[in-house]
Amino acid sequence: MNKKVILQDLGFKDYKETWDFQETLFKEIVDLKIRNRREAANLETPNHFLFVEHPHVYTLGKSGDMDNLLVDEKMLQKKGAKFYKINRGGDITYHGPGQIVGYPILDLDNFFTDIHKYLRFLEEMVILTLAEYGLKAERSDGETGVWLDVGTPFARKICAMGVRASRWVTMHGFALNVNADLGYFDLMIPCGIRGKSVTSLNMELGKKEVDMDEVKQKLQYHFATLFEAELTKQKTEV
Numbered sequence: 001m002n003k004k005v006i007l008q009d010l011g012f013k014d015y016k017e018t019w020d021f022q023e024t025l026f027k028e029i030v031d032l033k034i035r036n037r038r039e040a041a042n043l044e045t046p047n048h049f050l051f052v053e054h055p056h057v058y059t060l061g062k063s064g065d066m067d068n069l070l071v072d073e074k075m076l077q078k079k080g081a082k083f084y085k086i087n088r089g090g091d092i093t094y095h096g097p098g099q100i101v102g103y104p105i106l107d108l109d110n111f112f113t114d115i116h117k118y119l120r121f122l123e124e125m126v127i128l129t130l131a132e133y134g135l136k137a138e139r140s141d142g143e144t145g146v147w148l149d150v151g152t153p154f155a156r157k158i159c160a161m162g163v164r165a166s167r168w169v170t171m172h173g174f175a176l177n178v179n180a181d182l183g184y185f186d187l188m189i190p191c192g193i194r195g196k197s198v199t200s201l202n203m204e205l206g207k208k209e210v211d212m213d214e215v216k217q218k219l220q221y222h223f224a225t226l227f228e229a230e231l232t233k234q235k236t237e238v
Helices: 015-039 073-078 115-131 182-187 201-205 212-227
Strands: 003-012 048-053 057-060 082-085 092-095 099-105 137-140 143-148 156-166 169-177 229-233
Touching: 003 212, 015 048, 015 082, 015 099, 015 169, 048 212, 073 082, 092 169, 092 182, 099 212, 115 137, 115 143, 115 156, 115 169, 115 212, 212 229
Parallel strands: 003 048, 003 229, 057 082
Antiparallel strands: 048 099, 057 092, 099 169, 137 143, 143 156, 156 169
16 A cells, blocks of 8 residues: 655745744654654654755755855855755755755655665655656765766766654755756855766756756656655645
């Protein structure tokens, strides 16, 4: 039997507002798991998958190095960007228009209790999606996310990932560059990895713009297949 996952597309939303919404959903699941254990109950925990597109923002994971942000607050304001230190793993990441950000907020007890497998499944979802556009995307040893031309001087990242998990409940997720303005990546050392560039799907395909909704549909399909999940769309609440 497929696991149920509630899908919401939040559209274009401020990062902090979306983060707060993630935290609310995350806490609801964790609190329900604690109640189940305390009361020997068997209440079903929900699973969520959020799609969103953020205004320009840089986020630094809890193990990140502030030096990987190459500009000061004044320059961030000039570029119309915000900055947040957050509670996911990983280093510095950029989010902005033209990027599909996905936040699966899952109770892995409903799927499998293996965070490494979880990350590999998210990567595989993106790899399979990009294959539908004729791109051979890959993993890079020791570097979470999805890359092109791994092991060559032309290696470039197309999708970043960073997650948090507590009591086997996940939050944060992935950011796939579809029609992203790559100039914003020049203001940081992406994920703290020097000497490797970043790319976007439209650039790889030689197109001005790729249909974002089409990419989301492909991501949903591969997510549902890999996680053996049934996605149910829900009206946006945030």
